[in-house]
Amino acid sequence: MPIEVLMPALSPTMTEGTLAKWNVKEGDTVASGDVIAEIETDKATMEVEAVDEGTIGKLVIEAGTENVAVNQVIAYILEEDEDASALDNVSASSEPKKDAAPAKEEESSKEESSDKAPASASSNAAPVSASGAIERSDAEPRAMSVMNATQDEKTYTSFKTQTVREALRDAMAEEMRSDENVFVMGEEVAQYQGAYKVTQGLLDEFGDKRVIDTPITEHGFTGLATGSAFMGLKPVLEFMTFNFAMQAIDQIINSAAKTLYMSGGQLGCPIVFRGPNGAASRVGAQHSQCYASWYAHCPGLKVVAPWSAADAKGLLKAAIRDPNPIVFLENEIMYGQSFEVPDDEDFVLPIGQAKIEREGTDVTIVAFSIMVGKALKAAEQLAEQGISAEVINLRTIRPLDVNTIVRSVMKTNRLVTVEEGWHFSGIGAEIASVAMEHAFDYLDAPVARVTGEDVPMPYAANLEALALPQDSHIVAAAKAVCYR
Amino acid sequence: MATTPKRKRGTTRADNQASSDDLLKYYREMLLIRRFEEKAGQLYGMGLIGGFCHLYIGQEAVVVGMQAAASNEDGVITSYRDHGHMLATGMDAAGVMAELTGREGGYSRGKGGSMHMFSKEKNFYGGHGIVGAQVPLGTGIAFSYKYRGENKVCMTYLGDGAVNQGQVYEAFNMAALWQLPVIYCIENNQYAMGTSTQRHSSSPDLYERGKAYGIPGEQVDGMDVLAVKAAGERAVEHCRSGKGPYILELKTYRYRGHSMSDPAKYRTKDELDKMRKEHDPIDMVKKLLIDGDIIDEAGLKDIDKEVKAEVAKAAEFAQNSPEPDVSELFTDILIDA
Numbered sequence: 001m002p003i004e005v006l007m008p009a010l011s012p013t014m015t016e017g018t019l020a021k022w023n024v025k026e027g028d029t030v031a032s033g034d035v036i037a038e039i040e041t042d043k044a045t046m047e048v049e050a051v052d053e054g055t056i057g058k059l060v061i062e063a064g065t066e067n068v069a070v071n072q073v074i075a076y077i078l079e080e081d082e083d084a085s086a087l088d089n090v091s092a093s094s095e096p097k098k099d100a101a102p103a104k105e106e107e108s109s110k111e112e113s114s115d116k117a118p119a120s121a122s123s124n125a126a127p128v129s130a131s132g133a134i135e136r137s138d139a140e141p142r143a144m145s146v147m148n149a150t151q152d153e154k155t156y157t158s159f160k161t162q163t164v165r166e167a168l169r170d171a172m173a174e175e176m177r178s179d180e181n182v183f184v185m186g187e188e189v190a191q192y193q194g195a196y197k198v199t200q201g202l203l204d205e206f207g208d209k210r211v212i213d214t215p216i217t218e219h220g221f222t223g224l225a226t227g228s229a230f231m232g233l234k235p236v237l238e239f240m241t242f243n244f245a246m247q248a249i250d251q252i253i254n255s256a257a258k259t260l261y262m263s264g265g266q267l268g269c270p271i272v273f274r275g276p277n278g279a280a281s282r283v284g285a286q287h288s289q290c291y292a293s294w295y296a297h298c299p300g301l302k303v304v305a306p307w308s309a310a311d312a313k314g315l316l317k318a319a320i321r322d323p324n325p326i327v328f329l330e331n332e333i334m335y336g337q338s339f340e341v342p343d344d345e346d347f348v349l350p351i352g353q354a355k356i357e358r359e360g361t362d363v364t365i366v367a368f369s370i371m372v373g374k375a376l377k378a379a380e381q382l383a384e385q386g387i388s389a390e391v392i393n394l395r396t397i398r399p400l401d402v403n404t405i406v407r408s409v410m411k412t413n414r415l416v417t418v419e420e421g422w423h424f425s426g427i428g429a430e431i432a433s434v435a436m437e438h439a440f441d442y443l444d445a446p447v448a449r450v451t452g453e454d455v456p457m458p459y460a461a462n463l464e465a466l467a468l469p470q471d472s473h474i475v476a477a478a479k480a481v482c483y484r
Numbered sequence: 485m486a487t488t489p490k491r492k493r494g495t496t497r498a499d500n501q502a503s504s505d506d507l508l509k510y511y512r513e514m515l516l517i518r519r520f521e522e523k524a525g526q527l528y529g530m531g532l533i534g535g536f537c538h539l540y541i542g543q544e545a546v547v548v549g550m551q552a553a554a555s556n557e558d559g560v561i562t563s564y565r566d567h568g569h570m571l572a573t574g575m576d577a578a579g580v581m582a583e584l585t586g587r588e589g590g591y592s593r594g595k596g597g598s599m600h601m602f603s604k605e606k607n608f609y610g611g612h613g614i615v616g617a618q619v620p621l622g623t624g625i626a627f628s629y630k631y632r633g634e635n636k637v638c639m640t641y642l643g644d645g646a647v648n649q650g651q652v653y654e655a656f657n658m659a660a661l662w663q664l665p666v667i668y669c670i671e672n673n674q675y676a677m678g679t680s681t682q683r684h685s686s687s688p689d690l691y692e693r694g695k696a697y698g699i700p701g702e703q704v705d706g707m708d709v710l711a712v713k714a715a716g717e718r719a720v721e722h723c724r725s726g727k728g729p730y731i732l733e734l735k736t737y738r739y740r741g742h743s744m745s746d747p748a749k750y751r752t753k754d755e756l757d758k759m760r761k762e763h764d765p766i767d768m769v770k771k772l773l774i775d776g777d778i779i780d781e782a783g784l785k786d787i788d789k790e791v792k793a794e795v796a797k798a799a800e801f802a803q804n805s806p807e808p809d810v811s812e813l814f815t816d817i818l819i820d821a
């Protein structure tokens with residue numbers, strides 16, 4: 001059979017083009033790579049090369065023909081052992097070849113397949129059914145990864161008082177003792193003992209092979225650590241603060257979060273990106289920003305935000321053991337605060353499970369990181385005014401513990417979200433959607449969001465305080481949703 | 485190629501006697517890449533391959549020469565112009581082609597595409613679409629070799645355009661500081677999309693880009709597989725002996741446009757023709773084989789036929805393999821903890 005030369009698509013969008021010129025004539029011999037024709041598309045003139053070798057048997061389309069459809073036969077090449085008689089059987093069809101896959105066909109098959117696609121396998125996605133209709137959950141929230149067994153520090157008997165800083169350090173040290181693959185890397189983590197002294201003592205115990213000072217090279221060392229995680233090492237990468245991780249966000253998202261998917265499951269990335277997130281105190285706009293919603297937006301990452309020392313210890317250990325890339329958002333102001341922490345090397349908290357810090361019946365307040373403390377203070381004040389607030393400490397932002405939030409809202413019928421970050425596309429916006437999707441009929445008031453003000457962080461003490469959520473804002477929001 | 489090496493002199497063919505078997509092997513490997521890419525171009529033209537597709541035609545001697553210098557245990561990581569690297573590490577042509585067509589039988593089960601393929605088994609670590617990102621990643625792979633005390637090297641490929649990314653120098657610095665076993669293979673094909681090296685680099689000598697970090701560099705004729713292999717062996721030896729990173733600037737040329745939709749109007753036809761006629765890496769080895777009486781035309785034809793058949797089989801597989809099951813949409817996002 002003579003070899004068909006088809007009108008090629010030269011860009012993802014091309015459906016037809018002009019056959020501007022033949023560079024060969026019938027009877028010419030051609031080899032792979034020889035330019036045989038020139039084609040004009042709406043964008044450019046391109047050369048067509050022969051892929052096979054042989055003799056040009058027939059030029060089917062004349063030079064200068066416009067609107068030649070992609071995949072139409074434009075010429076025949078005779079193979080070595082063929083002569084012109086081989087062309088007798090070929091019908092010079094002007095129709096595009098059917099067995100090729102023109103753009104149209106692809107599209108329709110795409111539609112088909114999305115029809116069959118499960119609505120969502122991910123736990124916290126909107127409940128859109130295959131038919132596209134919104135399912136409203138009247139009773140139980142949709143089945144989530146079942147995490148009813150509340151595994152928290154209450155089940156332990158022996159406790160010690162620790163700062164968040166010490167708890168983080170102990171978590172790293174314990175995991176480093178039990179797994180040779182775990183190492184700590186970042187600016188000033190070793191000899192200086194950590195810019196915020198979180199890695200204190202690690203260099204002494206583990207040496208400079210496993211506690212590594214880096215140059216000021218966020219983009220580079222994040223890529224380097226990610227590459228080492230592809231190989232099965234388990235880096236705990238400290239960002240001096242998450243503000244500087246913006247330099248590295250490409251590697252975090254494009255390399256760490258997406259490679260498992262892009263490799264069809266071959267290359268995992270067991271890495272923890274940790275460091276202080278959000279506003280510290282009086283450090284101005286470039287050093288005071290919450291990145292929770294930036295990272296929580298991205299599939300392939302888990303995002304954890306501890307509040308207490310127990311959270312910090314249990315969640316960091318879980319994060320280091322987790323085979324996935326984890327963004328672990330700490331808070332500088334919390335580092336020095338003390339809490340009771342279970343005195344047990346096996347204490348680990350589950351990622352993906354929120355904690356009810358205070359039970360209540362009138363309104364649910366959902367917060368994470370430093371805002372949990374403010375929410376608890378607000379709950380005290382609300383109690384004095386006769387309002388019983390339930391405070392949920394999210395602990396993990398992605399995957400979001402939808403169950404705990406929705407159950408609480410079904411009980412209290414009112415919801416306030418609290419975060420330091422900006423409101424637009426913030427975590428509060430996501431939680432409000434979750435409440436609307438899963439507990440619409442249970443809400444007795446619109447969800448209220450308490451967030452940072454929509455401004456870069458000011459330096460002046462009075463302005464900074466105004467820009468950040470305070471107990472009083474939470475109290476006011478809770479009263480508003482209770483119509484009081 | 486016309487460039488005169490300045491610091492270290494690249495070994496010429498004369499002082500590098502490859503065995504007949506080696507020459508035949510390189511010929512076959514380079515031809516496989518070329519035929520594979522031509523076929524990919526054809527399937528793209530038929531609408532069977534979508535999106536971006538960057539062909540390696542013209543650059544075959546680089547990866548084949550480097551792989552000849554490396555061991556099977558060494559790692560390889562590169563950019564989106566990656567089909568040649570995958571074939572050179574021994575990945576199966578059918579699996580690569582099926583990934584290009586976005587099918588279940590592809591290396592990433594159709595979820596990666598032309599720019600994103602991996603093979604843990606063959607120590608091939610992608611397939612990266614962000615220009616320069618693979619450089620710190622490859623440095624991190626080398627870090628893992630050193631951390632674990634493995635005597636391996638990571639071949640980290642980057643383009644002449646990629647050398648201007650900041651993260652490349654962050655990686656150079658750390659690799660030199662920590663003496664990591666990584667070879668930065670700069671594939672200088674003279675263009676970053678439509679911007680020639682003259683227009684994007686303040687100095688044309690890219691092998692000197694590691695000078696500030698004390699990383700030795702060599703400029704090599706990347707169209708000559710034996711010169712590449714010889715330089716590769718020096719680089720590998722340097723890394724394996726614990727001396728840290730090494731830079732090779734491999735001067736090469738891509739015959740096709742940057743990607744399938746690039747008409748390549750930024751260069752002259754003469755420039756391309758001259759490269760093809762006078763410096764083609766496959767023709768060069770072909771000549772050595774014939775002149776050295778290692779094989780005759782008929783023998784070469786047999787190799788061509790075999791290679792063609794392999795590529796045809798790959799193309800057939802890539803067209804017949806079904807699209808990934810719709811359930812694949814939601815797999816491989818996270819590993820179960």
Ligand SMILES: Cc1ncc(C[n+]2csc(CCOP(=O)(O)OP(=O)(O)O)c2C)c(N)n1
Nearest residue numbers: 565613614615643644645646673675676677
């Ligand atoms: C960070 C980034 N910027 C821009 C692009 C778009 N882009 C893709 S390839 C390319 C040119 C790269 O040229 P070079 O490094 O010489 O590699 P070559 O394509 O020649 O192999 C550009 C600008 C990209 N993928 N990533």
Ligand SMILES: [Mg+2]
Nearest residue numbers: 643644675676
């Ligand atoms: Mg280039």
